[in-house]
Amino acid sequence: NAGVTQTPKFRILKIGQSMTLQCAQDMNHNYMYWYRQDPGMGLKLIYYSVGAGITDKGEVPNGYNVSRSTTEDFPLRLELAAPSQTSVYFCASSNLGGSYEQYFGPGTRLTVT
Amino acid sequence: RKEVEQDPGPFNVPEGATVAFNCTYSNSASQSFFWYRQDCRKEPKLLMSVYSSGNEDGRFTAQLNRASQYISLLIRDSKLSDSATYLCGTGATNKLIFGTGTLLAVQP
Numbered sequence: 001n002a003g004v005t006q007t008p009k010f011r012i013l014k015i016g017q018s019m020t021l022q023c024a025q026d027m028n029h030n031y032m033y034w035y036r037q038d039p040g041m042g043l044k045l046i047y048y049s050v051g052a053g054i055t056d057k058g059e060v061p062n063g064y065n066v067s068r069s070t071t072e073d074f075p076l077r078l079e080l081a082a083p084s085q086t087s088v089y090f091c092a093s094s095n096l097g098g099s100y101e102q103y104f105g106p107g108t109r110l111t112v113t
Numbered sequence: 114r115k116e117v118e119q120d121p122g123p124f125n126v127p128e129g130a131t132v133a134f135n136c137t138y139s140n141s142a143s144q145s146f147f148w149y150r151q152d153c154r155k156e157p158k159l160l161m162s163v164y165s166s167g168n169e170d171g172r173f174t175a176q177l178n179r180a181s182q183y184i185s186l187l188i189r190d191s192k193l194s195d196s197a198t199y200l201c202g203t204g205a206t207n208k209l210i211f212g213t214g215t216l217l218a219v220q221p
Binding site for chain 2: 031033035040041042043045048050056058090097099100101102104105106107
């Protein structure tokens with residue numbers, strides 16, 4: 001099993017550009033999450049999904065959108081990128097939700113200049 | 114007040130030392146508790162879950178105090194390879210909330 005995979009690993013965007021961060025998991029997990037981690041900071045929840053077709057906002061959703069059309073994939077869309085969105089983005093999945101272990105992908109390092 | 118708070122450190126300790134981290138949480142409805150380890154420029158990985166009765170895994174001991182709303186992690190006989198950031202997480206319903214992490218640097 002590949003677990004949780006994320007693409008791309010690195011990306012540099014200009015202000016105002018858009019992009020989609022891809023996340024996929026092959027563990028048949030219902031719950032998936034997107035976090036951002038700024039230098040020296042913890043993980044902040046952006047969006048999460050409890051199953052295909054169901055998404056909900058986390059702590060810091062502004063400037064982002066998500067969709068969940070399949071169990072496997074949970075892409076994160078950045079519209080009109082801003083320097084404040086420079087961060088490391090981690091996708092995670094869980095079998096049964098908040099009471100259980102989350103498995104993280106390797107992360108995407110995004111710089112907006 | 115942050116929902117989950119940790120001392121960011123860094124904790125600089127010599128090899129062989131015992132070191133303890135605490136993490137406080139504000140949501141009394143939290144149902145699950147975890148310690149994650151994050152190496153530099155890597156993703157977090159589960160170190161151990163924390164149970165009400167406390168639990169031990171080799172040199173690592175985790176404890177939960179629901180009355181005071183904190184969890185702790187004790188590392189005995191520290192190794193150089195223990196150097197990392199340790200994140201605590203608390204779960205309720207559908208999601209985990211993480212602290213900012215505590216940086217541990219074990220010195221030779």
